[in-house]
Amino acid sequence: MEQKIATRMGDGSLVEMTRSEIKDDLEAGTQLAAKKAKVPELTQDELDHLLEIYASSARFTAVDIGDEVVLSNDGTGTKYTGSVGMDLQVYEQVVGVDIVELWQTDYSYKAVKTNVHHEAQWMKMAQMLLTNPVQYGAMPDLGRYSAPDGPYPNWSELLPLGKIDDARRSQEEAAATLVHDIEFVADHLVEAGADGIDMDTTGAAGDCDFLAALQACAKLRAKYPDLGIEIGMAGEFVIGMHGQVTHDGVRLAGLWPKAQLELVQKAGASIFGPCVNVNTGKSTAWNVARAITIIKPCMEIAEIPVHVNVGMGVGAVPTCAYPPADATSRASKAFAEILKIDGY
Amino acid sequence: MEGAHAHAAGMGGHRTAGDLVARMQMTRRMRLKEAKQYVAGKLGCSTRDLSDPIAMETVRQDHGIGNLACTSAVHPAEAGMIEAKFNISKLLDIPINSVERFKARVGL
Numbered sequence: 001m002e003q004k005i006a007t008r009m010g011d012g013s014l015v016e017m018t019r020s021e022i023k024d025d026l027e028a029g030t031q032l033a034a035k036k037a038k039v040p041e042l043t044q045d046e047l048d049h050l051l052e053i054y055a056s057s058a059r060f061t062a063v064d065i066g067d068e069v070v071l072s073n074d075g076t077g078t079k080y081t082g083s084v085g086m087d088l089q090v091y092e093q094v095v096g097v098d099i100v101e102l103w104q105t106d107y108s109y110k111a112v113k114t115n116v117h118h119e120a121q122w123m124k125m126a127q128m129l130l131t132n133p134v135q136y137g138a139m140p141d142l143g144r145y146s147a148p149d150g151p152y153p154n155w156s157e158l159l160p161l162g163k164i165d166d167a168r169r170s171q172e173e174a175a176a177t178l179v180h181d182i183e184f185v186a187d188h189l190v191e192a193g194a195d196g197i198d199m200d201t202t203g204a205a206g207d208c209d210f211l212a213a214l215q216a217c218a219k220l221r222a223k224y225p226d227l228g229i230e231i232g233m234a235g236e237f238v239i240g241m242h243g244q245v246t247h248d249g250v251r252l253a254g255l256w257p258k259a260q261l262e263l264v265q266k267a268g269a270s271i272f273g274p275c276v277n278v279n280t281g282k283s284t285a286w287n288v289a290r291a292i293t294i295i296k297p298c299m300e301i302a303e304i305p306v307h308v309n310v311g312m313g314v315g316a317v318p319t320c321a322y323p324p325a326d327a328t329s330r331a332s333k334a335f336a337e338i339l340k341i342d343g344y
Numbered sequence: 345m346e347g348a349h350a351h352a353a354g355m356g357g358h359r360t361a362g363d364l365v366a367r368m369q370m371t372r373r374m375r376l377k378e379a380k381q382y383v384a385g386k387l388g389c390s391t392r393d394l395s396d397p398i399a400m401e402t403v404r405q406d407h408g409i410g411n412l413a414c415t416s417a418v419h420p421a422e423a424g425m426i427e428a429k430f431n432i433s434k435l436l437d438i439p440i441n442s443v444e445r446f447k448a449r450v451g452l
Binding site for chain 1: 345346347348349350351352353354355356357358359360362363365366367369370371373374375376379391392395396409410412413414424425426428429432438439440441442445446
């Protein structure tokens with residue numbers, strides 16, 4: 001009888017599986033990803049490597065000495081440890097991350113706009129106190145611009161009524177306002193000394209959300225040649241809420257990470273963050289095989305650093321408030337060793 | 345979760361040279377291998393040293409680019425924080441926004 005190994009499900013719960021069951025899950029994960037994303041399956045060597053990482057009861061795992069990658073940290077800190085500045089210092093000095101990020105709890109450029117002077121003041125103080133690069137981050141969050149929260153007709157209400165043209169027009173107008181808001185916030189934070197601007201969870205509201213991030217990125221790059229600009233995605237696949245919108249002649253709806261990266265690096269970003277969401281009903285082994293298969297084509301064409309999203313429900317880190325170190329460290333090692341990522 | 349990532353595969357930030365490699369990624373869009381080689385070349389050390397807090401303690405002191413202040417080791421007479429970033433900017437030959445703003449605002 002095969003020995004059982006303690007491992008995790010995508011919701012973080014502890015389960016016991018045999019080595020053969022973990023191997024089956026790895027194969028099923030890569031096969032499904034290859035079929036859905038129309039990309040090659042992982043090679044046998046890569047699957048064997050993943051099996052060595054995941055078929056282990058060790059409480060923790062890690063890369064070899066010398067193979068470490070840059071750890072950026074969107075939404076650095078908890079907001080409940082002392083002050084905003086102390087939170088950033090804790091992450092620099094105790095946790096040891098490589099890039100920290102100033103942010104506010106309402107993590108949206110539209111929300112930050114009304115509070116931007118206070119955020120900029122914290123940026124100025126953080127720059128005096130920290131040696132690490134300090135970037136500013138928020139979500140493009142296009143949905144905030146639709147009624148009743150925003151000024152534009154709600155496309156999620158228009159679409160079921162068959163008012164397709166109205167829904168598309170509303171998203172286009174909202175995206176134009178969002179570009180302005182991202183630029184407005186970025187200008188204030190750069191003036192205060194920010195090392196970078198992060199557009200996190202991009203595409204959460206679909207293709208026009210991604211469009212706004214790309215346009216804002218291009219404008220910021222033209223204005224600030226040395227600024228760090230990171231675009232991190234919300235999911236593996238750009239949802240076609242509009243369906244027809246294009247950037248540089250490429251239709252955004254339905255793009256997978258490789259095509260997303262091509263546009264992001266052309267827009268002038270410094271760092272791209274691909275994202276693959278976690279299926280909570282499957283094992284972390286299944287999820288990591290799926291995520292690596294989807295992101296792998298991206299790594300083959302990357303001209304800029306790729307920082308894979310690996311936290312709380314993405315990148316094979318379980319969807320829960322307190323991801324266990326065993327599952328988190330396995331995801332770290334898997335992405336760093338198999339994909340040769342530049343950071344996460 | 346961030347702690348697990350930092351220990352599993354992170355470079356170590358300011359206690360090693362992770363902050364410097366990150367700056368080359370952000371400012372010059374360098375991929376990891378190129379960024380590590382660039383920083384190691386500027387510091388005169390190996391790329392493996394960049395993630396080693398023992399090797400980097402001396403290297404950082406020698407270049408005045410800031411060491412972590414902790415109970416067992418404080419550095420009140422050495423460059424730290426914004427001061428260290430002046431030296432990092434010169435060492436890596438990159439502009440650092442906060443340093444440039446500082447210089448402009450005090451008339452340097």
